[in-house]
Amino acid sequence: MSRLRLGVNIDHVATIRNARGGLHPDPIRAAEIASEAGADGITAHLREDRRHIMDDDIGRLIGGIALPINLEMAATEEMLAIALRHRPHAACIVPERREEVTTEGGLDAAGQHNHLKPLIAKLSDAGIRVSLFIEPTPRQIEAAVSLRAPVVEFHTGRYAHAEGEERATELRRIADAAALAAKNGIEPHAGHGLTFDNVVPIAAIPQIAELNIGHFLIGEAIFDGLAPVVRRMRQLMDEAR
């Protein structure tokens, strides 16, 4: 089985920085530390309301970090223009509702097909690897196929919050969806709400190529430091393969 990539999401370093409106802690410094500790990529979500990552962070990340940058973005003209200006390695299209506390579910790629098609084409034409942050369902995977997205990222929030039999059901949904995506030539990724306690069964799904993990790593780093926490996540993921 191939090595599972770890994308470290640094959004919530910016959440702490923005609490005081200054420059500290700097999410780019967090990206450097994550890189040295074994991350394979850095993920940052430029929200429309700029509650954590800001425009300037995107330029600094792409200019200053050698790892591939995965820009999470809503499917808007504003975000498209920013992505085309900075040309990150990857752009992950996520759903956004301004009042939400976090990204509560996957993108309705099937329902928004006609809106997404030209946006995905423009990103792809610019050499940006497009990913769709979707629920692990056949309907959304079929939409990704028809939209010619090379990557999907399954929203693991329902799995992360479920317990017992319900969690086992969610895990099966993700495993089935990963197999279906791979069968259709789409690279499956996963992320949202992953922790030391719940990452192993997801990391063991053979088709999944990348996990994007943020909130837990940054929270845990307060107690143990970012480098040891990234290394521990890396180790759990490697052991699961």
Ligand SMILES: CC(=O)[C@@H](O)[C@H](O)COP(=O)(O)O
């Ligand atoms: C899309 C997604 O899952 C992430 O962007 C991540 O959860 C961090 O950002 P938020 O907590 O603002 O959703």
Ligand SMILES: NCC(=O)COP(=O)(O)O
């Ligand atoms: N796309 C998911 C992501 O980047 C990280 O999600 P979380 O670990 O912050 O919940």
